Amino acid sequence: MTQPTTDVIAIGNAIVDVMSPCQDALIDTLGMTKGGMMLIDTDQAHGLYGAMGPAREISGGSAANTLAGLAALGAKCAFIGQVADDQLGEVFAHDIRAGGIDFSTPARAGNPPTARCLIFVTPDGQRTMNTFLGASQFLPAEALDEAAIANAQVLYLEGYLWDPEEPRRAMRRAIDAARNAGRKVAFTLSDGFVIARHGDDFRALIDAGQIDILFANEHELAALTGQDDFDAGLAQVAAKVPTVVVTRSEKGAHAISNGEHAHVPAEPVEAVIDTTGAGDLFAAGFLFGHVRGMGLTQSLRLGAICAAEIISHYGARPEADLKALIAQKLG
Template structure:
């Protein structure tokens, strides 16, 4: 028998400090921002927006898509190691401490500040719960193959890689290296499309990844319809199920559609009134990955993911403030 691995998940992502603000609709219009989407911007433009928000209360959280997923794993009672690049600045220090305080190992050497600042994501939430994100990736785009600790990876049951890493060459290589090493070490590979714009830009890359490396795929209904070129969600699910063993497709308040060994399962969601949709998909993936690595059935894992996602949309920001493990038995019964 092989020894059980001590950690559940090895996460790789853009380490971004989230700066959260609640704004009125006219703030988005006045600054000509792409409402409901994520826009990359330089330090100067992001800095100008922050100046305009001086009178608003701002909250700081260590973030980035995969980081939020790792947080959800920890809050479910799971364990993990996170790889993301921060700078040796105050934001980087805050990020590292926030991650460790949440129970996730984070041991990447910070970059020298001459390479750029820690990445930041300004998350603007309007009264209808829509989030508009203004992101400066900073030093996160320098995450490289040498930052992937293969010894740490070998101690995890799954690796989890976010699609956002495809946007810069070094993180893309680091992602592929993580997948290749995972295959070599018997670590299962989970991947998330992350965003519609990535599916549009890197669809062919993602198709190759799914066939070659992927054991588990996370995506939402819009992304998968675009990826598969059809509006029929079940047809999309079947198409993906031919490439990947397990597929989890979130479909807002309708819960999710799961494909396992080419069999489709609908798992009901939790109807709630959303306040802020940021981080819901990330929390869902964390709940599922916790379930898959802690002896839940696939349907139970999806149900737990749906629950965490439904809790996150009821708060401002991408993650819950406390452990959710005590709710597990009640939710997945």
């Protein structure tokens, strides 16, 4: 097996986040579930955007956010995702390339437009996301660079993108390309609604030994396993997946890798401003430790530090110098 030339290649939604602060009452008025994520159509996107206050547009997407964190830490990364040939598509492509991430998926002509996520942030920092998948749900398998996948140490897949049929086929093909090259496959469950729709697929991938690293939060773990007891659910998945990483918000994070169990507390922050991207950046820190051969506890700690940086400001991309922050925290 040849040495990888890329640390992590990811496949995910190519989304521009539109973020606006709001009061809890607006969440109720609009019929949203606070802290959740809902897929919306074009008409809903127009209606919710009209209900928003002043907003900021920031390139996002779960897997792309993870890569932004990884690249900021010094990892060599590549992204596969579909944008449209429009203004937001140009914004997304510029932002991800400016972060030092290779992105060469051709833009898609015509409708639908580039995906966007309308995010309502309440005063407690909780984000309620409404996602219009747009062009991102039409990523064809033919757009995959299988040579690039084979040359990456880790293939990282975003559960959100499993919902549309076309990118789901592309991701299955990518898993085959990675495993045929002897590379590791990492998967993030993303959200409970994704598990409700595709849990059987995810459990089948796990049972078949197709997933090497699984990321989840405690609610997603319970949805996947059907276990209300956290330790029982963690043990159930760890029996089938070589490395399982589960975050528990203020209770920290756990991981089991080949029988080793590690736990780290949540990193303290002065104030939680916006939880958007916390899980994405936790995965970034952990994966950076993993590809650099660090131990399980240290990789978890890197994840906790990166997640704490993200929740201390609006937006799901790092604003602080993550390298300097890690050096300061870990000495």
